[in-house]
Amino acid sequence: MKALLLRDLKLAVRAGGGFGLGLAFFLIVVVLVPFGVGPESGLLSRIAPGVLWIGALLACLLSLDRIFALDWEDGSLDLLATAPVPLEGIVTMKALAHWLTTGLPLVLAAPALAILLNLPTEGFVWLVVSLGAGTPALSVIGTFGAALTVGIKRGGLLLSLLVLPLYVPTLIFGAEVARRGAEGMATQVPVLMLAGITFAAVALLPFASAAVLRINLR
Amino acid sequence: MIPDLGKYADTVLSAYAASLVLMAALVVFYIYRSRKSRRALEQIEQRMRRDG
Amino acid sequence: MSIWEYANPKKFMDTTGPVLPWIGALAAVLLVVGLFWGFFLTPDDYRQGSTVKIIYLHVPSAFLAINAWFMMLVASLIWLIRRHHVSALAAKAAAPVGATMTVIALVTGAIWGQPMWGTWWEWDPRLTSFLVLFLFYLGYMALWGAIENDDTAADLTSILCLVGSVFAILSRYAVNFWNQGLHQGASLSMDKEENVADVFWVPLLVCMGAFVLLFLYLVLTGTHTEIRARRTRALLARERMS
Numbered sequence: 001m002k003a004l005l006l007r008d009l010k011l012a013v014r015a016g017g018g019f020g021l022g023l024a025f026f027l028i029v030v031v032l033v034p035f036g037v038g039p040e041s042g043l044l045s046r047i048a049p050g051v052l053w054i055g056a057l058l059a060c061l062l063s064l065d066r067i068f069a070l071d072w073e074d075g076s077l078d079l080l081a082t083a084p085v086p087l088e089g090i091v092t093m094k095a096l097a098h099w100l101t102t103g104l105p106l107v108l109a110a111p112a113l114a115i116l117l118n119l120p121t122e123g124f125v126w127l128v129v130s131l132g133a134g135t136p137a138l139s140v141i142g143t144f145g146a147a148l149t150v151g152i153k154r155g156g157l158l159l160s161l162l163v164l165p166l167y168v169p170t171l172i173f174g175a176e177v178a179r180r181g182a183e184g185m186a187t188q189v190p191v192l193m194l195a196g197i198t199f200a201a202v203a204l205l206p207f208a209s210a211a212v213l214r215i216n217l218r
Numbered sequence: 219m220i221p222d223l224g225k226y227a228d229t230v231l232s233a234y235a236a237s238l239v240l241m242a243a244l245v246v247f248y249i250y251r252s253r254k255s256r257r258a259l260e261q262i263e264q265r266m267r268r269d270g
Numbered sequence: 271m272s273i274w275e276y277a278n279p280k281k282f283m284d285t286t287g288p289v290l291p292w293i294g295a296l297a298a299v300l301l302v303v304g305l306f307w308g309f310f311l312t313p314d315d316y317r318q319g320s321t322v323k324i325i326y327l328h329v330p331s332a333f334l335a336i337n338a339w340f341m342m343l344v345a346s347l348i349w350l351i352r353r354h355h356v357s358a359l360a361a362k363a364a365a366p367v368g369a370t371m372t373v374i375a376l377v378t379g380a381i382w383g384q385p386m387w388g389t390w391w392e393w394d395p396r397l398t399s400f401l402v403l404f405l406f407y408l409g410y411m412a413l414w415g416a417i418e419n420d421d422t423a424a425d426l427t428s429i430l431c432l433v434g435s436v437f438a439i440l441s442r443y444a445v446n447f448w449n450q451g452l453h454q455g456a457s458l459s460m461d462k463e464e465n466v467a468d469v470f471w472v473p474l475l476v477c478m479g480a481f482v483l484l485f486l487y488l489v490l491t492g493t494h495t496e497i498r499a500r501r502t503r504a505l506l507a508r509e510r511m512s
Contacts, residue, residue: 144433148426152416161412162430165405166437169444176448193447197440208433215425226320226385233381234309237327237374241484244370248491255498262505 001085001093008097011070022059022102023109029055030113041118048117049127049178055113056106056131057138057167063102064142065159067094068150068213077150081217087210095136095143095206103135119182126181130194134174137198140205141166147209151216170197279497282356286490293490297483304476312470324382326474330481332375335403338368338485342410343435346428356493358424359500361431362414363492367485369407376400395446402441406434420500 033051034044071077080090110131111124119127145163149155173194180187308326345361348354379397380390391397413430417423 148413148430149416151422155416158409158412158416161405162409165402165409165441166434168402169437169440172441172444172448190447193444205433208429212426212429215422215429218422229381229385230320230323233324233327233378234305236377236381237331240370240374240377244367244488245484247366248488248495252491252495255495255502259498259502259505262502262509266505266509 001089004080004085004090005093005097008094009100012066012097012101020105022063023105025062026055026059026106026109027113029058030116033117045118045120045182048114048119049123049130049182050175051117052110052114052119052127053131053134053171053175053178056110056135057171059106060102060135060138060142061160061163061167063098064146064163065149065156067098067143067146069146072150077213078217081213087213088206091143091147091206091209091213092202095140095202095209098143099136099139103131103139107131107135120184122184123178123182126187127178129191130174130177130181133177133191133194133198134170137170137194137201138167140198140201140209141170144205144209144212147212147216150213170194170201173197279356279501283494283497287494290487290490290494293483294487297480297487300476300480300483304473304480307473308470308477312473321382321385322470324378325470326477328375328378328382329474330478331371331378332400333478334481334485335368335372335375335400338364338371339403339406339431339435339438341489342368342431346431349424350428350432355424356497358428359496360489360493362424362427363496364485364489365407365411365414366492367488369404369411371481371485372400372404372407376404393449395442395449398445398449399438399442402445403438406438410434 030051033047033055037043037047068077071080081087083090107128110127114124114127142163145159145166148162149159152158173190176190177187177194180190305326309323312323314320314322342361342364345357345364349358349361376397379400383392383397384390410427410430413427414423417426
């Protein structure tokens with residue numbers, strides 16, 4: 001499983017693997033928002049948590065179809081499925097690799113982008129905390145969506161349609177943490193809810209993803 | 219015929235109109251597809267019988 | 271007699287086929303009676319004026335919007351556990367009805383909200399969760415449409431329905447939480463049941479019955495359509511083989 005993780009990481013970092021694309025996309029979304037809503041700093045600092053969260057979510061979404069697509073095309077997914085490792089473990093590793101190459105860079109880049117949007121100083125910690133706690137859920141849920149649509153040609157749009165509604169609770173609690181943090185309010189409840197969603201998703205969704213993959217590989 | 223709806227007449231009538239249109243569209247869609255599938259099936263069954 | 275006998279599509283068609291027109295006719299009659307009663311024969315509410323008449327559409331459609339998804343969930347489970355083919359197709363047939371009902375509930379709600387709240391759209395928890403529910407319906411139907419193999423499509427959509435149900439419930443609570451966080455105290459009570467008197471209640475019940483029968487009629491019709499479509503495809507395949 002470790003070898004699989006390393007392989008996925010290597011593939012992602014290699015040229016054309018899409019590593020960094022998500023980050024660039026995140027940057028562009030955040031830069032575009034002031035063009036859309038105007039440069040007023042009060043307004044920007046108020047919407048900053050939400051914008052950063054939506055940007056991170058879309059950047060995450062963008063790279064989802066890469067999770068299984070390449071392995072599906074060259075047939076290595078069939079090999080993985082017949083490997084002695086349980087498919088649930090493989091799916092988890094895939095999600096982890098996705099998070100390490102997409103989610104984690106987003107978390108680390110978010111404070112820099114928050115400066116652009118004039119996020120209040122108190123908000124930075126909570127922004128990082130909320131993204132750190134929420135992006136694993138995004139990766140795991142996204143893996144489920146990617147597993148569902150793996151057999152479909154040009155399934156990218158469908159993947160977004162399937163995954164985005166599933167992102168709603170994570171987005172709500174994550175952005176709520178960041179917003180409350182920025183406004184200096186108590187964040188305990190949404191943080192716990194967010195962490196709860198992440199843990200539950202990490203614990204349960206790999207089973208659904210593996211089941212779906214098995215059906216698709218049938 | 220139409221009861222006195224007071225100042226909300228537009229509201230009530232548009233709600234009824236919109237809902238009934240949507241429901242009618244739904245029913246028509248289902249019945250249309252049902253007819254179409256029945257025709258297609260009968261056609262092919264006839265062909266199969268004729269050709270043996 | 272058990273529902274497992276109806277796993278045989280032919281048996282299912284033969285049993286439900288003859289009663290289908292009767293269900294449709296009964297649904298139509300009840301719908302006309304209920305809506306006529308509600309529209310012409312009920313008094314105006316002292317607070318909401320004549321807009322109270324909208325509940326005869328709003329409440330049944332909202333009821334169905336949720337319960338159609340619930341029915342799809344049960345049907346999906348039956349398919350996954352027992353490979354009950356008719357069950358999977360019934361779930362597929364129910365989705366467009368549920369989606370339309372969600373739209374009707376949202377549209378009537380928005381139209382009602384315009385004079386009552388002074389705005390077409392309020393990010394009220396219930397409205398928001400219905401919008402999310404509509405997105406779930408869209409995704410579910412899109413997945414059905416995207417997969418060619420029937421059994422694969424049934425399996426995948428069933429699992430999506432299961433996972434989606436969990437997330438739909440989660441969203442419901444998240445949205446509740448989120449909106450309280452937005453404007454504390456400014457609660458807009460959508461609870462109309464609390465002040466519904468008997469004059470409104472009886473026609474509402476009739477409308478509910480009508481909508482449920484309509485749902486049943488449409489789902490059965492849709493299931494028949496799917497079974498026939500499947501048989502047609504199978505025959506076409508056989509024809510091409512020979």
